[in-house]
Amino acid sequence: MDKKLKQGIKQNFIAPPPQRKDEFFSNLAYPKASFCEVLFAQIGFIRKRVWFAFALLLVMAFKSVNNFPVPEDSIPIISAMLPIFSLVAITEIYKSTAYNMAEMELACKYNLSKITLMRLSILGILGIILLFIYVLIASDNDFGLIRNLVYLAVPYLLSSNISLFVIAKFKNKDTVYVCCTLCLGISAGMILLQNTYKFIYSVDYVAIWSISFILLIALLGVNLVIFRKSQEELPWNFA
Amino acid sequence: MSLELKEQYDKIYTFCYFRVKNREFAEDITQETFLKYLSTSNYLEKGKKLAFLYTIASNCCSDYFRKTKHTVNIDDLSELSEELGDNLVTTIAVRTAISKLSVEEQEIVLLRYTNELSINEIAMYLGISRFALYRRMGTIEKKLKQYLRE
Numbered sequence: 001m002d003k004k005l006k007q008g009i010k011q012n013f014i015a016p017p018p019q020r021k022d023e024f025f026s027n028l029a030y031p032k033a034s035f036c037e038v039l040f041a042q043i044g045f046i047r048k049r050v051w052f053a054f055a056l057l058l059v060m061a062f063k064s065v066n067n068f069p070v071p072e073d074s075i076p077i078i079s080a081m082l083p084i085f086s087l088v089a090i091t092e093i094y095k096s097t098a099y100n101m102a103e104m105e106l107a108c109k110y111n112l113s114k115i116t117l118m119r120l121s122i123l124g125i126l127g128i129i130l131l132f133i134y135v136l137i138a139s140d141n142d143f144g145l146i147r148n149l150v151y152l153a154v155p156y157l158l159s160s161n162i163s164l165f166v167i168a169k170f171k172n173k174d175t176v177y178v179c180c181t182l183c184l185g186i187s188a189g190m191i192l193l194q195n196t197y198k199f200i201y202s203v204d205y206v207a208i209w210s211i212s213f214i215l216l217i218a219l220l221g222v223n224l225v226i227f228r229k230s231q232e233e234l235p236w237n238f239a
Numbered sequence: 240m241s242l243e244l245k246e247q248y249d250k251i252y253t254f255c256y257f258r259v260k261n262r263e264f265a266e267d268i269t270q271e272t273f274l275k276y277l278s279t280s281n282y283l284e285k286g287k288k289l290a291f292l293y294t295i296a297s298n299c300c301s302d303y304f305r306k307t308k309h310t311v312n313i314d315d316l317s318e319l320s321e322e323l324g325d326n327l328v329t330t331i332a333v334r335t336a337i338s339k340l341s342v343e344e345q346e347i348v349l350l351r352y353t354n355e356l357s358i359n360e361i362a363m364y365l366g367i368s369r370f371a372l373y374r375r376m377g378t379i380e381k382k383l384k385q386y387l388r389e
Contacts (some may be wrong), residue, residue, distance in 0.1 A: 011347050013352075015265070016256070016264050018269070021266075024248075029277075
C-alpha cells in the first residue's frame, strides 16, 4: 500500500480527542502484586550460585563430621563454613547497589530497601536453616544442642554483622572484596582455633561465647537498621 | 504491566469511536474496557494482551448497541471535519472508498493503519491465521484502489 493511501486512511480515522483520559488514569487502581507474591518472586532472583553454595556447604559439613574421630573437633571446621555462606549471601544483597538497579525499583511498588530486605530475609532464613542442619549434624558430641548452636552461630553472626556494616557504610564496587577478606578471615580464624586454641571450647569459656552470641544478635538488629537507612540514601530511591 | 495504558487508551478510544460514532459513549466504553481488562489480573501476566483488550472493547461496543438506541453526535462530526484541514479532498475520497468496505474490513484497516497493530495481534484478535489476514488485507487494498479510481 502506498504512503499517500496510508496517510489518507490515518486521516480518515481521526477521532475527537478524549476528554476524561487524565481523570480516569488518576483514579484508576492498578492491580498490584501482594506482599507474598513479591516475596516469593524474590526467591527466583537469587542467583544459582547461592543455592549451589548452600548445597555444597551442607555436603562439606556432612563430610567433615565423618572425618574427625573426636566429634567435638568438627565444631570449629563446621563453624568456619557458615561465614562463607554469609559472604555468598552478602554478595547477593550487594548486587542491588553495585549494579544500580533503579529500573527494578521503577517497575515495582516496593522501593529498593524493601526489596533488598525481603531478599536479605530469605537469605537469612536460608542461613538459619543451614545453621540448624549443622547443629544437628554436629550434635553427636558432648557439648549438647545449645552449646553447639552457640559455637556455630557466633562466627556466622560475626561475619554477617561485619559484612552488613561494611556494605552499608562503603558504597563502591570494591566493598564486596573487603567483605570477602573479612569473611574468609573469620573462617580461617575458626580453623586456627581448632588447631591452636582448642581450649576456648571448654566449659570455662561458655559464658564468653553466650555473651558474644547475645551481643551479636543485638548488633545484627542494629546493623539491619543501619543497612536499611543506607539504602534510603540512594539518590534514585524516591519511595 | 507491560502495556502502555495511556497510549492504548487513545487507540481503544479511536476503535470504539468508529464503532459507536459518539464521543461520550466511546469514552465510557473505553473506560469500561480498561476496568474489565485490569480486573482480570490473572490474564495480564501471560495472555495475548492487545488481542484481549480489543476483544473486550469489541464486546463492550456490542453491548452498547444492544442496550441503547444508537445516536450520532453532530458536534463530534463538525469537530472532526475541522481537524481534516488541508487534505480535505484526499481524505473525503479515502473516506468514501473506506465506507464502501464491509464493517469488518473497515475494522482491519483501522487496526492496521491507524492503531498500528501488528499482523499477529490483529490475527489473534480476529481469531484467524496470519496468512488468512494477509489475504484479506490484499483484497481490501485492491478494493480501496478500485474505489479510489472510480
